[in-house]
Amino acid sequence: MTGPLPRSAFFRFAVALPLLIGGLVALLMWPIYREAVGHIRDEARAAIERDGWDLEVEFHEHGLAGLVARIDERVQRELDPGDLYLLVDHAGRPLAGNLGSWPVATDALDRAWVEFRSGDGHVAEGQIYRLFGGRTLLVARRSPLASFDRHLGVQLAWTSLAVLALAALAAAWFSWRLRRRLRALAADADAIRAGDLGRRLPVAAGGDEIDELATRFNDVFADLQRLIDGMRELSSQLAHDLRRPLQAARQRLEGLLANPQPDARVRSAVETSLADIDQLLSIFAALLRLARLQAGAYERSAEPLTLDRVVGDAVETYAPVVQAAGRRLRARIGACSVPVDRHLLFQLLQNLIENALNHGAGDIEVELSDEARLSVRDHGAGVPDDLLARLGERFFRGDPARSSPGAGIGLALVRAIAVHHGARVEFAQADPGLRATIVWP
Amino acid sequence: MRVLVVEDEVNTREFVARALREAGHKVEAVASGRDGLLLASSEPYDLLVLDRMLPQVDGLTIVRTLRASNSNVPVLILSALGEVDDRVAGLRAGSDDYLIKPFALTELLARVEALLRRPRVAQDHGEATALRVADLELDRLKRLVRRGERRIELQPKEFALLEYLMRHRDQVVTRTMLLEGVWDYHFDPKTNVIDVHISNLRQKVDREARPLIHTVRGVGYRLGLDAN
Numbered sequence: 001m002t003g004p005l006p007r008s009a010f011f012r013f014a015v016a017l018p019l020l021i022g023g024l025v026a027l028l029m030w031p032i033y034r035e036a037v038g039h040i041r042d043e044a045r046a047a048i049e050r051d052g053w054d055l056e057v058e059f060h061e062h063g064l065a066g067l068v069a070r071i072d073e074r075v076q077r078e079l080d081p082g083d084l085y086l087l088v089d090h091a092g093r094p095l096a097g098n099l100g101s102w103p104v105a106t107d108a109l110d111r112a113w114v115e116f117r118s119g120d121g122h123v124a125e126g127q128i129y130r131l132f133g134g135r136t137l138l139v140a141r142r143s144p145l146a147s148f149d150r151h152l153g154v155q156l157a158w159t160s161l162a163v164l165a166l167a168a169l170a171a172a173w174f175s176w177r178l179r180r181r182l183r184a185l186a187a188d189a190d191a192i193r194a195g196d197l198g199r200r201l202p203v204a205a206g207g208d209e210i211d212e213l214a215t216r217f218n219d220v221f222a223d224l225q226r227l228i229d230g231m232r233e234l235s236s237q238l239a240h241d242l243r244r245p246l247q248a249a250r251q252r253l254e255g256l257l258a259n260p261q262p263d264a265r266v267r268s269a270v271e272t273s274l275a276d277i278d279q280l281l282s283i284f285a286a287l288l289r290l291a292r293l294q295a296g297a298y299e300r301s302a303e304p305l306t307l308d309r310v311v312g313d314a315v316e317t318y319a320p321v322v323q324a325a326g327r328r329l330r331a332r333i334g335a336c337s338v339p340v341d342r343h344l345l346f347q348l349l350q351n352l353i354e355n356a357l358n359h360g361a362g363d364i365e366v367e368l369s370d371e372a373r374l375s376v377r378d379h380g381a382g383v384p385d386d387l388l389a390r391l392g393e394r395f396f397r398g399d400p401a402r403s404s405p406g407a408g409i410g411l412a413l414v415r416a417i418a419v420h421h422g423a424r425v426e427f428a429q430a431d432p433g434l435r436a437t438i439v440w441p
Numbered sequence: 442m443r444v445l446v447v448e449d450e451v452n453t454r455e456f457v458a459r460a461l462r463e464a465g466h467k468v469e470a471v472a473s474g475r476d477g478l479l480l481a482s483s484e485p486y487d488l489l490v491l492d493r494m495l496p497q498v499d500g501l502t503i504v505r506t507l508r509a510s511n512s513n514v515p516v517l518i519l520s521a522l523g524e525v526d527d528r529v530a531g532l533r534a535g536s537d538d539y540l541i542k543p544f545a546l547t548e549l550l551a552r553v554e555a556l557l558r559r560p561r562v563a564q565d566h567g568e569a570t571a572l573r574v575a576d577l578e579l580d581r582l583k584r585l586v587r588r589g590e591r592r593i594e595l596q597p598k599e600f601a602l603l604e605y606l607m608r609h610r611d612q613v614v615t616r617t618m619l620l621e622g623v624w625d626y627h628f629d630p631k632t633n634v635i636d637v638h639i640s641n642l643r644q645k646v647d648r649e650a651r652p653l654i655h656t657v658r659g660v661g662y663r664l665g666l667d668a669n
Binding site for chain 1: 450452453456494521522523524525541542543544545546596597598624625626627628629630631632633634637638640641659
């Protein structure tokens with residue numbers, strides 16, 4: 001919809017429609033024109049034939065002198081300046097008429113029709129009469145076709161132009177309106193997709209095909225909203241239902257610790273249980289977040305931050321942690337002001353860095369290019385090629401024996417967060433080590 | 442201090458009330474949001490502990506109603522809703538702190554103490570630019586830290602941590618409180634992020650001097666002259 005004009009279906013329509021209409025008009029006009037031309041020619045020939053017949057009769061009744069007199073009379077009376085006559089003798093010498101010389105081939109047969117250009121440049125049509133004594137008479141008329149062509153041609157040209165212009169205007173207006181409507185619909189659809197779930201496409205009372213389509217889409221959006229609301233409702237309910245018994249368990253365990261002098265073994269068991277509960281909760285929270293992200297039910301953060309700021313903060317946060325583990329965190333952070341959900345992106349970096357810290361070895365490198373390419377790598381053993389593609393699947397673990405609980409969710413969250421931001425994740429062999437790259441399109 | 446606890450779930454209500462009483466506070470506890478709102482708007486409490494999901498009137502509505510009537514009593518929300526947006530909604534409604542269930546008792550107590558000791562005036566305006574604990578000085582504007590005569594260079598995060606600890610001097614501060622107070626990110630580290638940063642801070646601040654930053658076992662940290 002927003003592409004260059006020639007790619008727009010509406011633009012093509014606006015060009016094609018006038019062309020098509022122009023073609024149709026031409027197709028319709030051509031036989032009419034042919035018919036009119038034929039008719040005019042028949043009329044003109046009939047008049048010439050009548051005239052020729054009169055003169056032939058005159059010749060038969062009054063001889064050459066009568067014919068010459070009759071021709072002179074006609075020429076002088078100038079009934080019509082378009083009437084042309086020429087009478088020549090057997091040697092081609094003019095005897096009478098208003099044509100200076102014989103304009104056509106001299107060997108024409110009796111009653112043959114000829115076309116020639118008269119002295120003043122007009123096209124004329126005439127008939128040849130072979131008379132007794134080797135004389136030849138040419139009776140011609142300036143052809144009305146030329147002037148007809150001129151007049152009708154101009155008329156037709158204007159009409160066609162008007163039709164074309166009107167068709168072009170109509171097509172352009174129609175396309176423009178349609179294009180505007182569809183653009184508005186697309187903008188609304190984008191807004192809905194961007195999280196304004198309660199919004200609907202406008203449907204006019206008229207109810208044309210576009211309105212019908214918009215209604216269908218609205219139904220789809222309503223289903224989507226129901227699903228997402230359901231997902232939010234479910235995860236809230238789940239959170240509530242699961243946290244309640246855990247809260248109770250926690251309280252009972254803490255109550256045990258509050259006893260004056262608990263047995264050392266009891267204290268240790270209680271503390272471990274408390275830690276287990278907290279671990280369970282954090283896995284559960286990560287799972288819920290993952291589910292909400294994947295369902296598109298995650299509320300967008302109100303205060304986005306630029307990517308380079310978040311990466312900088314994550315590096316600053318984790319550099320001492322990595323150093324405390326006897327390793328180094330090196331970072332190259334370019335200027336990249338892609339706006340991101342700060343909490344989600346920090347979580348993504350946390351998961352990648354902690355993953356490199358817990359499952360990788362050697363230095364950890366964090367790189368952010370100016371073109372929004374974010375990568376985290378370590379220098380450990382990496383992940384076997386056949387498992388690379390499965391990293392980021394929910395609950396998938398590269399190394400079941402060594403991984404800590406919940407590790408399968410971490411990379412899945414990384415992937416879901418990237419997708420949430422319109423980016424994609426690639427895991428690759430860095431030789432040595434694993435490199436995770438987040439690429440913004 | 443007088444504390445009102447509004448929580449519909451009976452075990453949690455009694456658990457919280459008992460813990461606060463043992464910490465030396467005068468506690469009243471009710472189960473319904475309506476009773477809670479009624480009490481909160483008629484009695485002068487020093488702190489409200491509200492469950493978010495309550496029958497009749499929910500916790501956030503209570504906070505909004507109180508704030509609308511110009512009450513600035515500190516409010517701590519307890520909630521099973523733990524996503525970022527839930528937390529943001531809670532704080533936006535006017536509550537001062539937001540604790541996600543299930544919580545450790547120590548976490549609750551540390552937050553209650555912090556809220557009770559907080560100056561009642563709106564913080565950001567009346568806050569001193571210089572903080573001082575014993576011979577440790579921190580200038581927020583010049584971003585300078587001094588221990589006695591010795592100038593201390595700190596990383597930005599270490600500076601923010603120290604500032605937070607000094608503003609809560611002599612109080613127990615949990616790791617979660619530090620995460621929420623110092624980092625602008627809602628995150629739950631699987632590694633000992635806070636401990637590492639505190640350890641670095643400690644090496645710079647407490648080196649060759651009487652220790653000011655103390656570890657409170659199983660809870661968090663405390664900055665002050667005394668170890669207890």
